[in-house]
Amino acid sequence: MISQPNPSTYKAVRYDQFGGTDVYYIADVPMLSPEPGQALVRIKAAGINPGETAIRIGTFAMQYPSTFPSGQGSDFAGIIESVGTDVGQFAEGDEVIGFTNNRRSQAQYITVDVSQLIHRPANVSWEQGGSLFVAGTTAYAGVAVLNLQPGELVVVSGAAGGVGSLAVQLAKNKGAEVIGLASPANHDWLRQKGVTPVAYGGNTGQAIRDAVRGRPIAAFFDTFGHGYVDLALELGVPKARINTIIDFAAAAKYGVNTAGNTEGANADVMRDLAGQINDGTLEFIVERTYPLAQVKAAYDELDNRHTHGKLVLLP
Ligand SMILES: NC(=O)c1ccc[n+]([C@@H]2O[C@H](COP(=O)([O-])OP(=O)(O)OC[C@H]3O[C@@H](n4cnc5c(N)ncnc54)[C@H](OP(=O)(O)O)[C@@H]3O)[C@@H](O)[C@H]2O)c1
Known part of the structure; x- marks a missing residue:
């Protein structure tokens, strides 16, 4: 097979200022080439996450400063196009799942250190692999930090979202x-997973007490904020066994x-999750998936905060 030369530019999500989803555009940027220890990956799928919205609107401007034009995205899966020297067991043509901390994955190509790649298992789709990193880890x-023991009761808020839908199963x-807080539309899925669903809104604390019928709640995983840590404390959960993200x-x-x-951000955790x-x-x-060019629509949906699982861009 004669391989095609890489194009001289590739398409990537960019924005030039903090703001709403209107700030997004697709730029043509110069092609990359891998340095020693790196691979150039042609991206097949890249997940989107609420943290990217927070960065885009400027919420984290002090903690995680932005430089403009800013790229975006940490999750991806794709095919290695070329490698630098010293890349161990990775080679051109390998199908990989990866991550970056450089806000660069929502694009057609990326270069990353091979320590940030794992090989894609056959039953993990491009879309799943491409959105695994942030939510999964x-x-x-x-x-893990909750140190759950068999038979203990744990409550998870946002139980059907990107992080929550994995957390309840783990x-x-x-x-x-597991007691999972979610809208009624997600209750059947939670029941299928052996999770007891509880609707939020109204008196959520009483609804949880009704569900546990006097048994102690050992742990609480808050994936939504807005008062769930206070609720966990009111329910008698020890501080050491409450986690909020x-x-x-x-x-x-x-x-x-x-x-x-x-x-959780390392290849061993990624390998374990992908294996499961x-x-x-x-x-x-x-x-749902969106073409890369519809990045605005994808984040408009995400920002409604009722995604069940993940939304994924396809470059
Ligand atoms: N610290 C970290 O390392 C880290 C990493 C990843 C994410 N995060 C943060 O964690 C949060 C969750 O991320 P994600 O990717 O799972 O988000 P997501 O996929 O957008 O999850 C949204 C979930 O929130 C639920 N929800 C909406 N309104 C709610 C309410 N009033 N009360 C309770 N639940 C409500 C929704 O439930 P229904 O659809 O059932 O209503 C949905 O399941 C985000 O704020 C994100 O920024 C932090």
Whole structure:
């Protein structure tokens, strides 16, 4: 087979200022070439995450400064086009799942260190692999810090979202009994996973008490914020067994855990998660895909905050 030369430019999501989804555009940017220890990957799928919205609107401008034009995205899966020297077991043509911390994955190509790649297992789709990193590693680290024991009760808020839908299953797989807070439309899916669904809104605390019928709640994984850490404390959950991935003010106030993407961000965790999806232990839902050019529409949907699983861009 005669391989085609790479184009001199490729398409990538960019924005030039903080703002709403109108700031997005697709730019033609110069082609990359891999340095030693790196691979050039042609991206087949790239996930989107609420944290990118927070960065785009400027919420994290102090903690995680932006430079413009800014690229976007941490999750991706694709095919290695070429490699630099010293890339170990990776080679041209390999199908890979990867991650970047450089806001660059929503694009047709990326160069990354091969330590940020794993090989794609056959039963993990491009869309699943391409959206695994942020949600997967966050759910993994957030469940791990709770140290769940078989039979213990754990409550997960945002139980059907990108992080929550994985977290409830990881907690179940540790033998915990899981209460999942979600809209009624997601209750059947939660029941299928062996999770007891509870609707939020109204008196959520009482609804949880009714569901647990007097048994102690050992742990709480908050993926939504807006008062769930306070609720966990009201329900008698010890601080050491509460984890929030979004309410950092409550975490600072009460000293609860904030284990998430930073703690889980490595290839070993990615390999473990991809293996569980591959063998069917973990269901990873991709709700919808969008062409790269429809990045604005994809984030408009994400920003409604009712995604079940993941939304994925296809470059
Ligand atoms: N710290 C970290 O490392 C880290 C990493 C990843 C994500 N995050 C943050 O964690 C959060 C979750 O991320 P994600 O990707 O899972 O988001 P997502 O996919 O957008 O999840 C949205 C979920 O929130 C639920 N929800 C909406 N309104 C709610 C309410 N009033 N009360 C309770 N739940 C409500 C929705 O439930 P229904 O559809 O059932 O209504 C939906 O399941 C985001 O804020 C994100 O920025 C942090």
